[in-house]
Amino acid sequence: MIGPARVRVALANGGHDVLVGRGLLTGLGGLLTRLGQFRRIHLFEDVGVPKALRDVAASSIDARLTRTEYGLDEATKSMASLERMLQDLASAGLERGDLAVVVGGGILGDVAGLAAGLHRRGVGVVQCPTTLLSMVDASVGGKTGVNLAVLADPTRVLLKNAVGMFHQPSLVVADVETLVSLPDRAFRCGLAECIKHAVIAGTETGGMLDLDALSSCLPMGPTTDAERLVSLVRENIGLKAAVVAGDEQELAQGAAPGRRALNLGHTFAHAIEGCEGVRVEIEGRLVHPSHGEAVGIGLIASARLGEAVGLTPPGLADKIQAVVARAGLPVHLVEVPDIGDLMSAMRQDKKSSGGVLRLVVPTREGVSMLDDPGDSALAGAWRHVRGR
Ligand SMILES: NC(=O)c1ccc[n+]([C@@H]2O[C@H](COP(=O)([O-])OP(=O)(O)OC[C@H]3O[C@@H](n4cnc5c(N)ncnc54)[C@H](O)[C@@H]3O)[C@@H](O)[C@H]2O)c1
Structure with missing residues (x-):
């Protein structure tokens, strides 16, 4: 024990x-x-x-x-x-x-x-x-x-x-x-949320909440040394606990993200999960993405969007994409019936409010809120994660 x-x-x-x-x-x-x-x-x-x-x-x-x-x-x-x-x-x-x-x-x-x-x-x-x-x-x-x-x-x-x-x-x-x-696939899905936490933690952190340090520990799997798994879980829970303690019911308004920070990548992810025809390639098969797989792609899409509007420092989206790939998670969608469907799914997500789409994008220090970036910036982000 x-x-x-x-x-x-x-x-x-x-x-x-x-x-x-x-x-x-x-x-x-x-x-x-x-x-x-x-x-x-x-x-x-x-x-x-x-x-x-x-x-x-x-x-x-x-x-x-x-x-x-x-x-x-x-x-x-x-x-x-x-x-x-x-x-x-x-x-x-x-x-x-x-x-x-x-x-x-x-x-x-x-x-x-x-x-x-x-x-x-x-x-x-x-x-x-x-x-x-x-x-x-x-x-x-x-x-x-x-x-x-x-x-x-x-x-x-x-x-x-x-x-x-x-x-x-x-x-x-x-x-x-x-x-x-x-199963390995389910384990990798958890790594997507760990990557999310490391992005939220920003650059001033160490251990498993530092994107570079986390990346150097990857790939990890169900049989990774238990001490290391305990550290991974404990540090990630520590971050989530601190964010939740600051804004338990996600009531933060305005520029300070509060608990909304934890939604990083999730408005994209929920649209991916909710659209019938979307596929990713997992272990040589085309399948509908699970939650963690959708989150990995959502993190990349939100960073691409952030870069396009000037909130995310150049190069961070590439870095996030590289870590998602090192975790063994898909980095793009192989089949997307229609980007328009994904965009309308985003607008119906419960994270939009009063018709305004509220997104979270990565910054150097952590994350920032981005209100309704407009269809063209959104479509651009989706195109980045749409397969070749
Ligand atoms: N409440 C929140 O704050 C919050 C945050 C993030 C995600 N979620 C939700 O979590 C869900 C995803 O959870 P998940 O990734 O754990 O998926 P999951 O619950 O579907 O579990 C994945 C699979 O692993 C199996 N399984 C569970 N434990 C196992 C074990 N020890 N050994 C072997 N198999 C095992 C399950 O039966 C299932 O088939 C999504 O619906 C998502 O919306 C909620």
Whole structure:
């Protein structure tokens, strides 16, 4: 066992801890007692996580325990899955003061976190992220949500995270041991969010939040040395925790980005994810990009856009593209039905407000807000990431 290292997420309600280490899930029950004694606990489990590990985690819990398992993707990150989870919590008889625990990736964490926030107007939730992406990003910060199907437009598949709420976890337990079983492709997706954090951190940082230092550690994978994985996760959570603590509900206005900084690349990414015909090449096959793959391309597109409007220093977009490539992530879209579809998808993203598209672009110091750059600059950025 390594750790746990503790990162505090300081919030208006007092905040919570994030524990990072190796082998933590085997003693999950003991870690939960830090929060108090619970009569009933419901465990939401990701079928991707080996059953033996989930069983060990479950058997360490001393409470009336119920368990359900889910194998979700973006199409089933849906209202229907949310309803099933609400049924789980109702059937388990969870009351206020009881606890929901999620062991899984970012999709399960987002939907189950929302179910916990809605059940009886809110029960506590503990997130145990089991993908790199959910460790460094999704499990921290309290955003939960499901996608909404777009019924009226056949070129669009879904509106990402269109329904959701802030529901902060009481504790996050990130056990890097779980990454051992993670497919390489899913691991690489987490690196996209690590690259995002390094760009947000700017030039005055060290360790894994320095773009050059991170790049020199790449490629990394599920079998990378556990100490190094713990550092990667801890430092990334530290950055996210600091940003979230400064602007918990993303209410910052005007030039200071606040929590909106974390949206770097995401308005592009959500458009990519939501458009049916978009493809990237992964391991020789053309596939619809997953969230992390879309984020990698979104980071490059936002830097190209920033350079075009003079906010991003020349050369940073090339550098970001090189790091995304070193991480083994795609750097361009192979098939794009129509850039116009992507641009209209961007305008429908929930990050636009009052019809004004609010984007985040990289700068030397970190990031800056960019309001409605206009169609021609946007189309230029899309052309940069459109395949040859
Ligand atoms: N709430 C937030 O702040 C936030 C931030 C970033 C991303 N997200 C969301 O996170 C989602 C992506 O999360 P993700 O990248 O974790 O994808 P995911 O949840 O789909 O997990 C990827 C795959 O890995 C499997 N899996 C999970 N843990 C495993 C393990 N230990 N071993 C083997 N397989 C395992 C899952 O079953 C799934 O098939 C997106 O929907 C995105 O919108 C949310």
